[in-house]
Amino acid sequence: MEKKFAELKALVAEIHDLKAALALLEWDQQVYLPAGAENGRAAQIETLSGVIHAKSTAAKLGRLIETLEPADYPEDSTERALLARLRRDFAKKNKVPAKLVSQLARTTAEAHAAWVRARQAADYTLFAPHLARIVELKRRYAELFAPSASIYDPLLDDYEPGMTAAELDRIFEPLRREQAGLGRQLADRPADDAFLHQKFNGASQLAFSREVVKKLGYDFKRGRLDLTVHPFTTSFGLSDVRITTAVHAELPVSCLLSTVHECGHALYEQGIDPALDRTPLAEGASYAFHESQSRLWENQVARSLPFWRFFYPAFQKRFPKQLGDVSLERFYRAVNRVVPSEIRTEADEATYNLHIMLRYELELGLLEGRIPASELAGHWNAKMQEYLGVTPRSDTVGVLQDIHWSLGDFGYFPTYALGNLIGAEIWNAACRTVPGLEEELARGNFRVLLEFLRRRVHCHGAKYEPPVLLEKITGRRSIDSEQFLTYLKGKYSAL
Amino acid sequence: MEKKFAELKALVAEIHDLKAALALLEWDQQVYLPAGAENGRAAQIETLSGVIHAKSTAAKLGRLIETLEPADYPEDSTERALLARLRRDFAKKNKVPAKLVSQLARTTAEAHAAWVRARQAADYTLFAPHLARIVELKRRYAELFAPSASIYDPLLDDYEPGMTAAELDRIFEPLRREQAGLGRQLADRPADDAFLHQKFNGASQLAFSREVVKKLGYDFKRGRLDLTVHPFTTSFGLSDVRITTAVHAELPVSCLLSTVHECGHALYEQGIDPALDRTPLAEGASYAFHESQSRLWENQVARSLPFWRFFYPAFQKRFPKQLGDVSLERFYRAVNRVVPSEIRTEADEATYNLHIMLRYELELGLLEGRIPASELAGHWNAKMQEYLGVTPRSDTVGVLQDIHWSLGDFGYFPTYALGNLIGAEIWNAACRTVPGLEEELARGNFRVLLEFLRRRVHCHGAKYEPPVLLEKITGRRSIDSEQFLTYLKGKYSAL
Structure with missing residues (x-):
């Protein structure tokens, strides 16, 4: 059980680090990105988001989450809280078909651009x-x-x-x-x-x-x-x-x-x-x-x-x-x-x-x-x-x-x-x-x-x-x- | 062949985007990173490097590179040059056992820290x-x-x-x-x-x-x-x-x-x-x-x-x-x-x-x-x-x-x-x-x-x-x- 928990924590840490890299891409976009680099940055954000999504919904992660039972850990322990949280997130994420995720991503990307234009036109x-x-x-x-x-x-x-x-x-x-x-x-x-x-x-x-x-x-x-x-x-x-x-x-x-x-x-x-x-x-x-x-x-x-x-x-x-x-x-x-x-x-x-x-x-x-x-x-x-x-x-x-x-x-x-x-x-x-x-x-x-x-x-x-x-x-x-x-x-x- | 080439280009673009994110982690580290964030950043760099290495040596990429023959494309074409380059890189990378890669990473990380100390001590x-x-x-x-x-x-x-x-x-x-x-x-x-x-x-x-x-x-x-x-x-x-x-x-x-x-x-x-x-x-x-x-x-x-x-x-x-x-x-x-x-x-x-x-x-x-x-x-x-x-x-x-x-x-x-x-x-x-x-x-x-x-x-x-x-x-x-x-x-x- 301990070995499996360590394995799970390593997967979770990997996802955390990738999310940190994604957050840096976004911070830099808002703070220091050159004007001409918008398209390149958007592609990088999309790619890294995709990698994170794949890792967050991977079967391997799911199996570990399923195997480890929150109730096996002490009531107020971090382990129990972490497992409960991971179960919740994983279940939610896995209910969403990949097709809907990508439709939402594409639709909001277009909508955001339209929103910028609409604001400029006040229309x-x-x-x-x-x-x-x-x-x-x-x-x-x-x-x-x-x-x-x-x-x-x-x-x-x-x-x-x-x-x-x-x-x-x-x-x-x-x-x-x-x-x-x-x-x-x-x-x-x-x-x-x-x-x-x-x-x-x-x-x-x-x-x-x-x-x-x-x-x-x-x-x-x-x-x-x-x-x-x-x-x-x-x-x-x-x-x-x-x-x-x-x-x-x-x-x-x-x-x-x-x-x-x-x-x-x-x-x-x-x-x-x-x-x-x-x-x-x-x-x-x-x-x-x-x-x-x-x-x-x-x-x-x-x-x-x-x-x-x-x-x-x-x-x-x-x-x-x-x-x-x-x-x-x-x-x-x-x-x-x-x-x-x-x-x-x-x-x-x-x-x-x-x-x-x-x-x-x-x-x-x-x-x-x-x-x-x-x-x-x-x-x-x-x-x-x-x-x-x-x-x-x-x-x-x-x-x-x-x-x-x-x-x-x-x-x-x-x-x-x-x-x-x-x-x-x-x-x-x-x-x-x-x-x-x-x-x-x-x-x-x-x-x-x-x-x-x-x-x-x-x-x-x-x-x-x-x-x-x-x-x-x-x-x-x-x-x-x-x-x-x-x-x-x-x-x-x-x- | 065209479909396979497009598939290959998508994989290559994904790796490129992830390398860009890695480069941003490193740029930020040299330019704007807070003093207390060194360890966290090192972990992020290690994680993303690992993801990039896995994608660069993935069997799927290898199969596409093998299937597509550079000589099938015109002599001075970008396609031919790209395939030749990918073949070369992939062959080189795949000759290196993962164990040696991680030994090198660990050894150089320690060596770099020792180098910093040695410089300070002028020894x-x-x-x-x-x-x-x-x-x-x-x-x-x-x-x-x-x-x-x-x-x-x-x-x-x-x-x-x-x-x-x-x-x-x-x-x-x-x-x-x-x-x-x-x-x-x-x-x-x-x-x-x-x-x-x-x-x-x-x-x-x-x-x-x-x-x-x-x-x-x-x-x-x-x-x-x-x-x-x-x-x-x-x-x-x-x-x-x-x-x-x-x-x-x-x-x-x-x-x-x-x-x-x-x-x-x-x-x-x-x-x-x-x-x-x-x-x-x-x-x-x-x-x-x-x-x-x-x-x-x-x-x-x-x-x-x-x-x-x-x-x-x-x-x-x-x-x-x-x-x-x-x-x-x-x-x-x-x-x-x-x-x-x-x-x-x-x-x-x-x-x-x-x-x-x-x-x-x-x-x-x-x-x-x-x-x-x-x-x-x-x-x-x-x-x-x-x-x-x-x-x-x-x-x-x-x-x-x-x-x-x-x-x-x-x-x-x-x-x-x-x-x-x-x-x-x-x-x-x-x-x-x-x-x-x-x-x-x-x-x-x-x-x-x-x-x-x-x-x-x-x-x-x-x-x-x-x-x-x-x-x-x-x-x-x-x-x-x-x-x-x-x-x-x-x-x-x-x-």
Whole structure:
């Protein structure tokens, strides 16, 4: 049994290494690829993906997974968790015919190119037929896992194991109601943020962001920070977790918040138990869990008053012309101003989840056949008006703003909102556990928060199913909107 | 037959893509890898190398290569050249037992680490036993291809197809004699280069180097220039050929010459016929041919008076304090000062080949068992004194200076000298073909040279065996030292 387990681990490590190579091809594509090398890189990514798929579905791997019984290993052991995870992944992957995999790959490649063109032309109709084909293929994919209560469930499960549409509906119902009200109410407050609407030198913004994430605990010996267009985090194993960011001279805190967001993802991966490295357990417990870490550092930390108590003097010093006579409190209020916007990634805490719920409802409508792809833009604009009181100026900043659908990523968006909710619950647990947490942060002692997260969240990687991990941290298995809403109302009533 | 050929090309393209991914892992390792990620990266490289080896020796590939007969395709066709090349590579690879491959990999990995330690301690004896093991394995490798006139021939053939030790001896004999004499004679000339021994700002050196390679024709849309410790060129397909360089404030032209050297390699790859991409023909004809291109641009161009006629004003402008009152002619003479040195990579044109011939003779002695690895340092120092009149201050700048032996690269060094000789022959062909070539270069018209090389050398990639290609360019199949020596004597007598 031990020999077979070692054999299995070697196969799994091989797949892990190949995935790391694939992630490097993709990181480089977003960060340093010469303009003329796009086609060559696409071919390399396709080839390596094919090799990984073949190895991940190989009969030899399947036989080992079948032979080794999780229950033969101690209840809380890594071996048992790893076998369970491998069984689950292998069974899912093997249900999907190779033909559907390649159809999806080809269709999304074409759809992504069409999405880029449609954005340039600000014309959703150029993308609509491609989206229709993707929806059809995703539906066929989901049907492979029938019966499921909702066609959405198997898709959701790829990102959030065990989560269902019914559960989402339960969680989102009060969230939608309360947040739509809060957003409208807060948007009417008078603004005092003209000082933010100036030019802020990009290099200084980047240097400040670098200084901040270092202080938060990001380990530059096991990672890097580079510039890109759409910031992301990637990992080539636990000793190489890289973050990227973007700088906009006219958005003075955008680079910082985005860097801290990615830093939150990276702190998660850098904190996973090295014993799990080169296995599928060396990652976050789920997409929502991953997002809970990025959002917690971005919102509960980097948009908080204690954070700015510590960092504002340094920020002010970098921009004396723009901020020399702006007090900490004015700055803090301006950074947290609520402005319902057409763009999800620029949304404030009070409105962000509305963007997500809108997408979730549209995805569900598409998959259930209630919304034809050809009519999606109209539905989008109507819902934007209903939830946020905003009508997008064009499809580019409306229905075409996100890359996800062009890549076939259906079921992904809800994890962003779930991440916010889990983040608030973990934040509360931290406040209960770490004495004087906010005072420590205001003194620049971010280590206490990181140590709490390392111990309670990060180190476990994907060893536990999301509800089990949530219970270990917070004492409750199910996700609710209550703690998040309390946090939000508390924050904005104090503002 | 057509279907089988398409099948073969698909397999070959897959291997090519995986090699590109491997090259990216290695490029990143030298350029951007975080310090703590070395072990993880080593594992990724080992895994992907294993996958590539398995695919390159797979029975399926072998059957296709055997089935398809090169002679069934037209004489000068790409198909025929590709099949011949694949047959050759496959036969060679399949002669090597997997056990020897992994022994070599493990031994060189350990040897490389020992080499790093030995350099730090300036103590060759720490490396000697590892070198002894490598020599033993390389000997076993060479014996797989018995009978060969020399044990050296099969090793040489990996870098320079068809080249032999007997041929090398013929070529090197007059070169050794003439160059040793020339080196001694030129080294005695009085020096006027104190102005070069100042600090030259690194960023300005790099910016100038970038400007130069752009002007020489390096296509930044299909490549990049990054900083590293030991400059190299790498390619992830013909649309992504990257160069790297290093900057030393106290060596004002080192960055430039090294960047132009790598640019020469890159211009070769960027100039290969795109129809050959994703096949093993999409590379240089041989290591010596590759080196001929880097050395031609570095020496015949960037160390020439016409080059500096054009670029010196711009260089002077970047360094007015150091060069403001230094005339072009003084600068040119100083850049070409002959100083026999202990370090190969810093050698001038008059002494460089002596460093190579010394290494070749020692490699031969090791492999033929005439020189025990334990006594190599003594032989090294004696030959350095004999050829260059120099005794290394320590093993670090003596026998331990090059990485090659620690990686098991025996048979590689001679291609550097052959590259110099081929470079001179191609340069002469260019001078015969392009009217007023040197005047054009002095006017900054580097395009005429690049176009000659594109048409006569680059576009063919590895379609032709090296002697065939050489004949197409110069009219003669064999390499000789004569044209190189004439060039060298001409250059230094004018100085």
